[in-house]
Amino acid sequence: MATRDASWLGFSLALPLPTLLVLAYLLPLAGVLAWSMSTPGGIGFGNYRQIATDPLVVSILLRTLRICVAVTLISVAIAYFLAYHLRFGSPWKKRVVLIGVLIPFWLSSLIRAFAWLMILRANGLANTFLQSTGMIAEPLALARNELGVMIGMTHFLVPYAVLPIFSSLQHIDNRLIQASRSLGAGFWRGFKDILAPLSSSGVLAATIIVFIFSLGFFVTPAVLGGGRVVMVAEYIYLQMFQLSNWGLGAALSGILMVVVVALMLALIKIVGIRRLMDTAS
Amino acid sequence: MRKFASWAGILLVITFLLLPLIVIIPLSLTPTSFLSFPSRALSLRHYVALFTDPKWIGSGVDSIIVATLTAISCTLLSVAMASGLWLMNSRWTPVYVTIALVPIVAPQVVSAMIIYYLEARLGILDSYAGLVVGHCIVALPYAVITMLVAFARLSRSLERASRSLGASTSITLWHILLPNVRSGIFGAAFLSFVISWDEVAVTLFISGLNVMTLPKRIWDGLRFDINPVIASVSVIMIIVTIIALIAYAKRSTER
Numbered sequence: 001m002a003t004r005d006a007s008w009l010g011f012s013l014a015l016p017l018p019t020l021l022v023l024a025y026l027l028p029l030a031g032v033l034a035w036s037m038s039t040p041g042g043i044g045f046g047n048y049r050q051i052a053t054d055p056l057v058v059s060i061l062l063r064t065l066r067i068c069v070a071v072t073l074i075s076v077a078i079a080y081f082l083a084y085h086l087r088f089g090s091p092w093k094k095r096v097v098l099i100g101v102l103i104p105f106w107l108s109s110l111i112r113a114f115a116w117l118m119i120l121r122a123n124g125l126a127n128t129f130l131q132s133t134g135m136i137a138e139p140l141a142l143a144r145n146e147l148g149v150m151i152g153m154t155h156f157l158v159p160y161a162v163l164p165i166f167s168s169l170q171h172i173d174n175r176l177i178q179a180s181r182s183l184g185a186g187f188w189r190g191f192k193d194i195l196a197p198l199s200s201s202g203v204l205a206a207t208i209i210v211f212i213f214s215l216g217f218f219v220t221p222a223v224l225g226g227g228r229v230v231m232v233a234e235y236i237y238l239q240m241f242q243l244s245n246w247g248l249g250a251a252l253s254g255i256l257m258v259v260v261v262a263l264m265l266a267l268i269k270i271v272g273i274r275r276l277m278d279t280a281s
Numbered sequence: 282m283r284k285f286a287s288w289a290g291i292l293l294v295i296t297f298l299l300l301p302l303i304v305i306i307p308l309s310l311t312p313t314s315f316l317s318f319p320s321r322a323l324s325l326r327h328y329v330a331l332f333t334d335p336k337w338i339g340s341g342v343d344s345i346i347v348a349t350l351t352a353i354s355c356t357l358l359s360v361a362m363a364s365g366l367w368l369m370n371s372r373w374t375p376v377y378v379t380i381a382l383v384p385i386v387a388p389q390v391v392s393a394m395i396i397y398y399l400e401a402r403l404g405i406l407d408s409y410a411g412l413v414v415g416h417c418i419v420a421l422p423y424a425v426i427t428m429l430v431a432f433a434r435l436s437r438s439l440e441r442a443s444r445s446l447g448a449s450t451s452i453t454l455w456h457i458l459l460p461n462v463r464s465g466i467f468g469a470a471f472l473s474f475v476i477s478w479d480e481v482a483v484t485l486f487i488s489g490l491n492v493m494t495l496p497k498r499i500w501d502g503l504r505f506d507i508n509p510v511i512a513s514v515s516v517i518m519i520i521v522t523i524i525a526l527i528a529y530a531k532r533s534t535e536r
Contacts, residue, residue: 006368006450014365017358017421018380025384025392025418028399032391035398078294085291093291100295106522107302108479110496111515114503115301118308118316118512125304125318158298187283216388218482223503233390237485240394253391264386 029257036251047251057235057248064232067146067221068214071153076207078154079161083202084195086162087169088177101159109156113223116152117143120224144226152220157213161206168202169195201271208267212260232256302519309512316509327513337498337514344494346409348477351416355424355473358417360466363428364454367435378429385422392419393486400487407489415483420473427472431465432458464533471529475522 039046051057086097104112119125120142127139142148172195180190218233225231230238232252239249311317312324331337362381366374384392396415397406405411435458443453459466481496488497495518502511 003444003450007371009450009454010365010368010370012365013361014369014377017362017425018377020358021380021383021418021421024399024414025395026380028395028402031398031402032394081290082294085287089287089291093288096291096295100298103302104298106475106526107519108481108496110479110481110499111305111518112301114499114511114515115305115308117503119300119304128318155298155301158294212386212388216390218390218393218485219500233388233482236390236394240397240486249394253394256388257391260386260388260391 032250033254035246036254038247040247047247048255050248051251051255057252060230060232060235063146063229064215067150067153067229067231068211068217071150071157071214072207072211074150075154075157075161075210076165076203078158079206080165080199080203082158083162083165083169086166087172101162104155105159109219110223112155113152113220116148116155117223120148120151143224144228146225146229148224149221149229149231152224153214153217156217156220157210160213161210164205164209165199165202168199168205172198205267205271208263208270212263215256215260305512305515305519309509309516311509311512314508316507316512327509328517331510331513331517334510337495337510340493340495340498341517343409343492344478344496347412347416347492347494348474350409350413351420351477352470352474354413354417355420356466356470359421359424359428359469360459360462362425363432363462363465364458366429367432367458368450368454378425381425382422384418389482393483396483397486406487407491409492411487412484412492412494415487416477416480417473419480419483420476423472423476424469427469428462428465431462431468435461467529467532471525475525478518478521478525 036047037043037045051061082097082101085093086101089097117124121127121144122139122141124143126142127136130136131139142151176194176198177190180194185193216233217231218237221229221231222234222237225234236249236252239245239252307318307323308316309327310323310325311319312322312326313319362377366377387395396418400406400411400414403411405414439457439461440453443457448457479496480494481500484494484497485500488494495514499511499514502508
């Protein structure tokens, strides 16, 4: 039990940071939601109506959803492959995988997007290489389209998906796998009956975390899409700074926030808050 | 056969993950005035251009100022919060932690919008104060997680031992607890520095012409004037991150 002066000192030390975030984050969030109710014609749900009915906005939301779902599935699949070798591979494999996962973490999203643009654009590295080997005659369209955006986003998200999957694989008892081997189960049988069910919560956590992350992506689609693959985050930016349509941008932010909070609650329900904290650390 | 296939798969994926890093360095060393891969000679001319251009130098200084102030503020706030929670040991801890982690959950663009709203109201858009506040909000959850993990490893008996010897709470905190979470403190400072150093999304919303950090200037370059200097700035930014990483690793293994 904490003594009285420990409680007081603790309280006064613990308070400033949450207070700051309430004042500088949660309160303005309420302000943004209030913004979303303001339309040129007065106060009302006009912005939300526009989001639901305007074909342009709907097509951007659908594109965002399509790209995010695809990128999430691909990233989680690649991450599972890496996490598997990080857990069960030989020491050398572990070392190589660890380097590959950790280094991109420390590169900024902007620099990565720029580098991918240099690789994927019409006269970029990939096309030059393929043309010089004679595999293709005309440059392939790899950037300034959805493919380029998906490559860049996948590259960003894979390391984030590795951690939760790896942590769930780490909780699996080695003896279970040895037992299945000794009973004659092959790799796929062992995977299907032991690894897959025991790591499913980690996979689910990775899927939700990566999907949440991908929804708000701004820099990668803007650079690699070159203005042709506008996703919801870039659309919000354009609404605010090129069209000064703050109400619509705020309404879209509000919807994004609701979706993310719902997904987060689902994640907490599936994984449990304690496991989630462990994974985060 | 399976062994070979798994190595091939790993190398393929790792190449994919490291490709941007592998590509950016030769790009920055091209002798041509446009972005290309050097075919024969390497040249440092774009680094010379970078270090003699007052605009890029000014952005580098802005970035360092903002990142340093962000690191100091985030470290102070998160160390205070984590040690306060540890001392209180209260059942309300999850409430504090949840509030502190909200910005990590929100999509980047939503955070950018919220911070824009806040700073438009306060009239601190496009200023050092504005950028530090914005970057702090983005970095605080990471600093808090780092500090909570550091304190979670601390044994309660440390506090009891120090008290039984007659030390007050503040003496215990200063002389016993904080020295034992030292590597966590360096970790929090390092993380918030790097997050601020690389921050783009929020920065684009809240900065304009007065304060222009390196990522903001790179962004403008990508939009209006793509040239090899961008590759050399990228390499310099990566090098600064690596230096910070090494400094952190050294400090935290010293003890």
